[in-house]
Amino acid sequence: MQREGRDFGRNEPVLASFYHASILNHDSFAAALSFHIAAKLGCDSVPAMLIRDVFHEAFASDGAILQAAAADICAHYDRDPACDHYGMPFLYFKGFQAIQAYRIAHWLWQQGRESMALFMQNRIASVFDVDIHPAATIGCGVMVDHATGVVIGETAVVGNNVSMLHSVTLGGCGRSPGRRHPTIGDGVLISAGAKVLGKIDVGEGAKIAAGSVVLIDVAPHTTVAGVPARQVGVPSVSQPALDMDQNIGN
Amino acid sequence: MQREGRDFGRNEPVLASFYHASILNHDSFAAALSFHIAAKLGCDSVPAMLIRDVFHEAFASDGAILQAAAADICAHYDRDPACDHYGMPFLYFKGFQAIQAYRIAHWLWQQGRESMALFMQNRIASVFDVDIHPAATIGCGVMVDHATGVVIGETAVVGNNVSMLHSVTLGGCGRSPGRRHPTIGDGVLISAGAKVLGKIDVGEGAKIAAGSVVLIDVAPHTTVAGVPARQVGVPSVSQPALDMDQNIGN
Amino acid sequence: MQREGRDFGRNEPVLASFYHASILNHDSFAAALSFHIAAKLGCDSVPAMLIRDVFHEAFASDGAILQAAAADICAHYDRDPACDHYGMPFLYFKGFQAIQAYRIAHWLWQQGRESMALFMQNRIASVFDVDIHPAATIGCGVMVDHATGVVIGETAVVGNNVSMLHSVTLGGCGRSPGRRHPTIGDGVLISAGAKVLGKIDVGEGAKIAAGSVVLIDVAPHTTVAGVPARQVGVPSVSQPALDMDQNIGN
Amino acid sequence: MQREGRDFGRNEPVLASFYHASILNHDSFAAALSFHIAAKLGCDSVPAMLIRDVFHEAFASDGAILQAAAADICAHYDRDPACDHYGMPFLYFKGFQAIQAYRIAHWLWQQGRESMALFMQNRIASVFDVDIHPAATIGCGVMVDHATGVVIGETAVVGNNVSMLHSVTLGGCGRSPGRRHPTIGDGVLISAGAKVLGKIDVGEGAKIAAGSVVLIDVAPHTTVAGVPARQVGVPSVSQPALDMDQNIGN
Amino acid sequence: MQREGRDFGRNEPVLASFYHASILNHDSFAAALSFHIAAKLGCDSVPAMLIRDVFHEAFASDGAILQAAAADICAHYDRDPACDHYGMPFLYFKGFQAIQAYRIAHWLWQQGRESMALFMQNRIASVFDVDIHPAATIGCGVMVDHATGVVIGETAVVGNNVSMLHSVTLGGCGRSPGRRHPTIGDGVLISAGAKVLGKIDVGEGAKIAAGSVVLIDVAPHTTVAGVPARQVGVPSVSQPALDMDQNIGN
Amino acid sequence: MQREGRDFGRNEPVLASFYHASILNHDSFAAALSFHIAAKLGCDSVPAMLIRDVFHEAFASDGAILQAAAADICAHYDRDPACDHYGMPFLYFKGFQAIQAYRIAHWLWQQGRESMALFMQNRIASVFDVDIHPAATIGCGVMVDHATGVVIGETAVVGNNVSMLHSVTLGGCGRSPGRRHPTIGDGVLISAGAKVLGKIDVGEGAKIAAGSVVLIDVAPHTTVAGVPARQVGVPSVSQPALDMDQNIGN
Incomplete structure (x- = not known):
């Protein structure tokens, strides 16, 4: 450098x-x-x-x-x-x-x-223009690309080697104390503008399509898309975060 | 304080x-x-x-x-x-x-x-990072959470006790002068990234799911979701804004 | 002035x-x-x-x-x-x-x-709060309204007389060098929060609805909407960018 | 104004x-x-x-x-x-x-x-560039012209209608507590660069020539000059501060 | 450079x-x-x-x-x-x-x-920390060394190739409008802290010793010193400003 | 502290x-x-x-x-x-x-x-507002009081336990390279506005009165005053710097 x-x-x-x-x-x-x-x-x-x-x-x-x-x-x-x-x-x-x-x-x-x-x-x-609660837990090898508008809530957990793009939200549901934000597994790719909301798990190697709203658990190594998001395929690689392919099909 | x-x-x-x-x-x-x-x-x-x-x-x-x-x-x-x-x-x-x-x-x-x-x-x-036209009308007891990217247009009207999250848009349609932005009723919850566009009414106690695009009127005490948004249920409480539950089901 | x-x-x-x-x-x-x-x-x-x-x-x-x-x-x-x-x-x-x-x-x-x-x-x-790669190509008569959160990638091309709103993304897919961002034709309107991703063409006079995620080519003078976006109609004017009507129907 | x-x-x-x-x-x-x-x-x-x-x-x-x-x-x-x-x-x-x-x-x-x-x-x-101890006492109708380098010590007293120029010092002598700075009477003119030092009195209507060093009392309505300063005449007016004539003769 | x-x-x-x-x-x-x-x-x-x-x-x-x-x-x-x-x-x-x-x-x-x-x-x-009235006239080839505390009044005139040091004053006498500040000839050296006051002429090639107070005209190519200043010699060079020798004897 | x-x-x-x-x-x-x-x-x-x-x-x-x-x-x-x-x-x-x-x-x-x-x-x-050439040598236990306008030249040497006040100059004479500024002994007091000029020695324990211009060596434990400065007495203490008595008599 x-x-x-x-x-x-x-x-x-x-x-x-x-x-x-x-x-x-x-x-x-x-x-x-x-x-x-x-x-x-x-x-x-x-x-x-x-x-x-x-x-x-x-x-x-x-x-x-x-x-x-x-x-x-x-x-x-x-x-x-x-x-x-x-x-x-x-x-x-x-x-x-x-x-x-x-x-x-x-x-x-x-x-x-x-x-x-x-x-x-x-x-x-x-x-x-990135709002991360200091109590959130974030792994290493993380890329937040472009970044404007990203929000990560108090009880969110982000694994290692995750990639996310601008306007991604890891948000809460409701007012009860305790865990109310998502847990993101290793190697997950969260595309631009996706909202992942509530006490849910996104399994390792999953891919979340741009603009999706994820309200339920995502199985490992699956691709989800839509508002609300549903499974639409499986990623072509084991760690989509490394690939940065925001396409749904792969 | x-x-x-x-x-x-x-x-x-x-x-x-x-x-x-x-x-x-x-x-x-x-x-x-x-x-x-x-x-x-x-x-x-x-x-x-x-x-x-x-x-x-x-x-x-x-x-x-x-x-x-x-x-x-x-x-x-x-x-x-x-x-x-x-x-x-x-x-x-x-x-x-x-x-x-x-x-x-x-x-x-x-x-x-x-x-x-x-x-x-x-x-x-x-x-x-919040763009509100000074002619817009906004009530009291309003929470704009995280806030980055919120846009509220010139003829928009926001009632009392409304909650909205980051990246919410109350936008206009077309170039004609006069009213061209939405009116939001009391107690409405507008979840992260939702766009409400044009001269429409969102009834009191309604809930708009994250990432939705609302182009037509929303009846009071209903939940809408999707792009474009359609009714998907009714909120479990009379003022969803107070509850902050971004889930669609409730 | x-x-x-x-x-x-x-x-x-x-x-x-x-x-x-x-x-x-x-x-x-x-x-x-x-x-x-x-x-x-x-x-x-x-x-x-x-x-x-x-x-x-x-x-x-x-x-x-x-x-x-x-x-x-x-x-x-x-x-x-x-x-x-x-x-x-x-x-x-x-x-x-x-x-x-x-x-x-x-x-x-x-x-x-x-x-x-x-x-x-x-x-x-x-x-x-606007992230445009300096290698991108942008025409003239362009309006980027409200602007917060707009992202335009390295190999994107934007024609003349285009209008886009805040949170619009012209993003890339994958890591391969060379062209990996969209080309936007003259007179296109890209509504708030839409994501257009990958090496695709959006034809002249097209309209992209708010919150849409566009992953495939868009034919000239068509309107697309949804996550992922599909054709839902044709714009009522030849250059929707000049009209600024974010409604889907027109 | x-x-x-x-x-x-x-x-x-x-x-x-x-x-x-x-x-x-x-x-x-x-x-x-x-x-x-x-x-x-x-x-x-x-x-x-x-x-x-x-x-x-x-x-x-x-x-x-x-x-x-x-x-x-x-x-x-x-x-x-x-x-x-x-x-x-x-x-x-x-x-x-x-x-x-x-x-x-x-x-x-x-x-x-x-x-x-x-x-x-x-x-x-x-x-x-003016160093005045906050405990000093200064009257009204005071002009400090150009001002750079003026120093006024802790126990100094300045009367009404006094004029002084840049680099004037109303300084102390010694380390004993209590009064150790000069008292300046009404209407006194202290010309550029003059130093008035110690527990002394400068009578009303006196004039102190530029560059002088005053170490002993100055009688009212007299002009002093030199290093150390001695009486060299009497001012032509009763309040030399109003006249601003830095000449010694008048 | x-x-x-x-x-x-x-x-x-x-x-x-x-x-x-x-x-x-x-x-x-x-x-x-x-x-x-x-x-x-x-x-x-x-x-x-x-x-x-x-x-x-x-x-x-x-x-x-x-x-x-x-x-x-x-x-x-x-x-x-x-x-x-x-x-x-x-x-x-x-x-x-x-x-x-x-x-x-x-x-x-x-x-x-x-x-x-x-x-x-x-x-x-x-x-x-230099106070020069914008109406004053100053030649070229001028050096103001260290500079803090220099004051040059409204009707002062400074020739070419003049040198002056910090705390020099070219000041006025009295309140009458019109010329009331000195005129300094070419090549003059005005040493540190000297005050030149009133409507007087300092002839070309003169030298004014440090700390002096000059109240009357100074003949060309003479050295003056003291409070008030009197002639004490002649400079050893024709333009003392070029030599920068603040000693009185030379 | x-x-x-x-x-x-x-x-x-x-x-x-x-x-x-x-x-x-x-x-x-x-x-x-x-x-x-x-x-x-x-x-x-x-x-x-x-x-x-x-x-x-x-x-x-x-x-x-x-x-x-x-x-x-x-x-x-x-x-x-x-x-x-x-x-x-x-x-x-x-x-x-x-x-x-x-x-x-x-x-x-x-x-x-x-x-x-x-x-x-x-x-x-x-x-x-203090101009000290970085090549000058200054001891410890030094007090520069009020300080505005102090100038200390390139080859000046200041001993330990020296006190000086605002507008003091340790200046040079002439343009020749090599030593051209004064050397100040330990415990010396240099009062407000004094100029000490040229390649001279001020002996330890000396006192220089306010507004003086010193052009020749000063013997240890003597008091000098005037423009130019001459011996006027001896200080009442061995290190006048510690006493801060700017009076000439003591």
């Missing part, structure tokens, strides 16, 4: 310091990540430097956060044909950035620092 | 002044609300202090604006299980904040100050 | 300098457009003045960019009944502003300045 | 909203003054709106603050030949602005709010 | 974009100068882009402004041993930057745009 | 987060100092977070920087009767803040990072 930054900087000197500040200046991925995301989340009420300190606390306390970030970068690089540099999700993709910020909010929530976690949730929703 | 602010401030001192500035410093709900929302809407072209003055003009001219705001806070507290403090919608929820800003834009429109009203509409759309 | 600005400024002196800076101060449409959009895109990493210089480079190099902008303003004025001044899209409409910024990003991409183009794409997505 | 603002705004539309926001928009001098000075003092740590609230508290608690401000404006208008509008000190003169901000800091100090007063002192020193 | 910028950028990549934005990105000295100074003068009331447009108007109207700027850069490079690159005054020296901004304010004043000129004067005083 | 911060925060909740961010949030003096000063020096070109990283590099590389900062705080606390908390210089005094920023610029200069050092010099001059 550092090598890419140098190449970019040479070609477009207007951006040289942006690349430098974001990537080249840091001797570790942790320093670069905390700098770049905190700069976006900072505001008058809580300046970027304070938010960056929270990132460093979280990184020091839980090494898995950085590993998940690295896996998420690879997910974009491997699955998105428009992404031909490792630096692109890091620098430019709202979905990647929102997920990394969520990971910090989630860590705060786990530490019992709920008000700081809610503050972060609000900043993520304002800056990246 | 002041007591909550003090508790939050003690637990998370990074946010102490944020809570203080937003809530504790003010001797009235009006002062706190105008401060907090104007701080978000302010920009280089029109600083927050000027926008705050407009809020105070509106509050002084029409007492119902503040009463509606209080009812909206209660709506979130009562209907959203993730909202366990009265201060949460006030501080953090884009939907609540967008509606309060709309109420000021609507008052400006009623005063004949159309250009200032349009400026506010643009700021609300930029800051909260 | 200059006359409108003077009228607005007299009626609402809070906005007088905003109108002046945005419209009245400039002796050409190019100067006003570059000022207004660059002011929105500027950020700490790349200040507005540098972005404005890029706009001027592009205008000088390709005269069609400004002609397209003028055609887009007329598209809003002619098709949107809530738009009764030429200055409104210019000053306030996120969709118009995002398209003009895209035109610069596209010019950068054509010049081989990919990193600057990607930077612009990110700024457009952050500021206007 | 309002009439001036309208004239200026017509001639220089770039500044129209600046004039409007600063002067025309407010129905009282208090509202205009608090808006304009708070906008300058606001910073990330304490936003302008909060500072403005402090101004309003002070104005409400002590009516003399606004009367002094009005007298200070007249002082500039009467004594400064380069000031031909009442609005000029209000809008543009750092010395006038610094004194008004000091009056609020002084009120805070009197209320026992020392930390807020010290915060204001720091902001005034940063923004206007 | 462009070559210097590239070297600097390579050595200190944190600053690469700063150099690029300020120097390298521009195909002309005019573009670089307007960018860099306008970026400093911009504020919420009048954004940098508008100020830059004023710079370009002035440059286009009066070619001597840019020639004077070039001569001022050379003055710093030739006279200041701490300045070993042409880019240093341009990038870093408040005195150079203040003088260039004054030249624009002066041009505005000459055009009859007094309110814009006064606005600029206030911005220059706030940003650079 | 942490205890003070908590007390202040309780008394003035508007400032609670300011105290928290500046002092309480940090587990070390280094973290608090870097946060607070970097927040002031940050600008669009180089954000505060990057400057803070430079502070941390310097602290890690040279432990004496933090020790000097601690000694400077004690200097203010011991010598300034208006300073009754250790936190005051840290939070509010421009002189203290400028010196700490200079120490980082000096470290950069020593590392051969001249362009970054010059950038810092410019930021210090802009933010604190």
Whole structure:
């Protein structure tokens, strides 16, 4: 990523310091990540430097956060044909950035620092247009493509190697406390605008078609579509998330 | 709300002044609300202090604006299980904040100050990702949850105690002037991503399923779903908005 | 537009300098457009003045960019009944502003300045909530109404006089390089929330209903609806984009 | 001042909203003054709106603050030949602005709010380059011309109708607590760069030449000059502050 | 200067974009100068882009402004041993930057745009701590070293190749309209903190010692010192401004 | 200092987060100092977070920087009767803040990072109105009171336990490279506005009166005054800097 930054900087000197500040200046991925995301989340009420300190606390306390970030970068690089540099999700993709910020909010929530976690949730929703409750659980190797309008609720669980697109909702049903959001298995692909609602399970390797509204469990390795969604086939691969084929037939 | 602010401030001192500035410093709900929302809407072209003055003009001219705001806070507290403090919608929820800003834009429109009203509409759309025409009419006790992508058109009318989720559209059909947007009855629930289009009536207590596209009138106390939407049942309660159950069956 | 600005400024002196800076101060449409959009895109990493210089480079190099902008303003004025001044899209409409910024990003991409183009794409997505790949091709006389959540992919092609609404997606299918996004013919209307996915053709004068998911070719002058979308009729006019009637029947 | 603002705004539309926001928009001098000075003092740590609230508290608690401000404006208008509008000190003169901000800091100090007063002192020193301890006592009808580098210590007392120029110091001698700064009588003129140091009295109507260092009492209606300063004559008028003649002979 | 910028950028990549934005990105000295100074003068009331447009108007109207700027850069490079690159005054020296901004304010004043000129004067005083009335006349090849606290009054005239240091005042005496400030001949050196007051002439090649207060005419090629200043010798060179020797004896 | 911060925060909740961010949030003096000063020096070109990283590099590389900062705080606390908390210089005094920023610029200069050092010099001059060349050498236990207008040149040397006031200049004479600025011994007091110019020595324990212009060596433990300065007595204490008595007689 550092090598890419140098190449970019040479070609477009207007951006040289942006690349430098974001990537080249840091001797570790942790320093670069905390700098770049905190700069976006900072505001008058809580300046970027304070938010960056929270990132460093979280990184020091839980090494898995950085590993998940690295896996998420690879997910974009491997699955998105428009992404031909490792630096692109890091620098430019709202979905990647929102997920990394969520990971910090989630860590705060786990530490019992709920008000700081809610503050972060609000900043993520304002800056990246992605609303993830800090209590939600999200695996690694996750790609949230384009990202605008994604909503993930308080008791939702998202497995590893999941891909979802903009306007996807993992929403709740009703007002009862306790679990009221979906659980998404590993390798699932949730296409643009799909709504998955309530205390249901989406099995591993399933595919949810764009614009679908899913209100009941989805069996593993099946494709569902429609409003409300019904099974329409089976995916041609075991992990549709890696394939990014939003077509229903495959 | 002041007591909550003090508790939050003690637990998370990074946010102490944020809570203080937003809530504790003010001797009235009006002062706190105008401060907090104007701080978000302010920009280089029109600083927050000027926008705050407009809020105070509106509050002084029409007492119902503040009463509606209080009812909206209660709506979130009562209907959203993730909202366990009265201060949460006030501080953090884009939907609540967008509606309060709309109420000021609507008052400006009623005063004949159309250009200032349009400026506010643009700021609300930029800051909260919610696009409400200032001429639209919206009741009180309204909850717009998550909020990103909501669009409400010029001649739309929304009753009291309505709940809607992100990506809901109350849109127009055609180019003819005059009424061309829907009227939503009291207590209606419009689930995530539903589009309600054209000069139609949605009767009180109706429920519109997620992702539906509603092009014809909906009878009171019925549930509609699909693209285009058709009646699929009746809600289990008289005001589905209070229940927030996005399931179709109930 | 200059006359409108003077009228607005007299009626609402809070906005007088905003109108002046945005419209009245400039002796050409190019100067006003570059000022207004660059002011929105500027950020700490790349200040507005540098972005404005890029706009001027592009205008000088390709005269069609400004002609397209003028055609887009007329598209809003002619098709949107809530738009009764030429200055409104210019000053306030996120969709118009995002398209003009895209035109610069596209010019950068054509010049081989990919990193600057990607930077612009990110700024457009952050500021206007519209994600258009700079390699996409978009005609003139285009209206993107409300705009939040629109996504247009790398190999998409959009003809002239197209109208689309918020949350519309022209998305890709799969990971293979080469063409993987739709081609939209002249005069097409794509209603709110519709997803058009994959290497397909939407014929000229077609209409896509709100919330539809289109996965196969659409014949010219037909109306499609549903998830997945099927033909449900024919539009009552030859260019539905000009009519903005989101109803299915017409 | 309002009439001036309208004239200026017509001639220089770039500044129209600046004039409007600063002067025309407010129905009282208090509202205009608090808006304009708070906008300058606001910073990330304490936003302008909060500072403005402090101004309003002070104005409400002590009516003399606004009367002094009005007298200070007249002082500039009467004594400064380069000031031909009442609005000029209000809008543009750092010395006038610094004194008004000091009056609020002084009120805070009197209320026992020392930390807020010290915060204001720091902001005034940063923004206007004028360092006045909030415990100092300053009369009304005071002009601080050009202002950069003025320092007024904790136990200093400045009478009414005093004029002083940039780089003037009313400084302390030694470390003992209690009075250790000068007392300046009514109508005194202190020319550019003069330092008046220690627990001494400068009698009413005295004149202190530019660049002088005054270490001993100055008799009323005498002119002193030099390093250290000695009596060199008597002023030709009873209140040299009104005359602004920095010459030694007169 | 462009070559210097590239070297600097390579050595200190944190600053690469700063150099690029300020120097390298521009195909002309005019573009670089307007960018860099306008970026400093911009504020919420009048954004940098508008100020830059004023710079370009002035440059286009009066070619001597840019020639004077070039001569001022050379003055710093030739006279200041701490300045070993042409880019240093341009990038870093408040005195150079203040003088260039004054030249624009002066041009505005000459055009009859007094309110814009006064606005600029206030911005220059706030940003650079240098207070120059826009009606003052200043030659070219002028160096204002360190600059903080310099004051130059309305009817002052400064010749070519003058050097002055921080805290120098060219001030007025009295309240009568018409000329009331000094005229400074070519090649004069005014050392740190000197005050030159009233309608007097300082002859060409004169030297004014640090901290002096000059109240009467100074003959050409003489050295004056003291409070008040008296002749103490003759400079060892014909243009003391070029030599920067603040010693009295030479 | 942490205890003070908590007390202040309780008394003035508007400032609670300011105290928290500046002092309480940090587990070390280094973290608090870097946060607070970097927040002031940050600008669009180089954000505060990057400057803070430079502070941390310097602290890690040279432990004496933090020790000097601690000694400077004690200097203010011991010598300034208006300073009754250790936190005051840290939070509010421009002189203290400028010196700490200079120490980082000096470290950069020593590392051969001249362009970054010059950038810092410019930021210090802009933010604190204090112009110190990064090559100058300054001891510890130094107090620069009020600070506006202080200038310290490239080859100046300042000993330990020195006190100086605002508008003091340690300036150069002539254009020859090599040493051309003064050397100030330990314990010297330089009163307000004094100019010390050229390659001269000011002996330890000397006192320079306010407004003096010093052009020749000053013997240890003597008091000098006047323009030009001559010996007028001997200080009553061995280190006048600790006593802060600006009177000439003692």
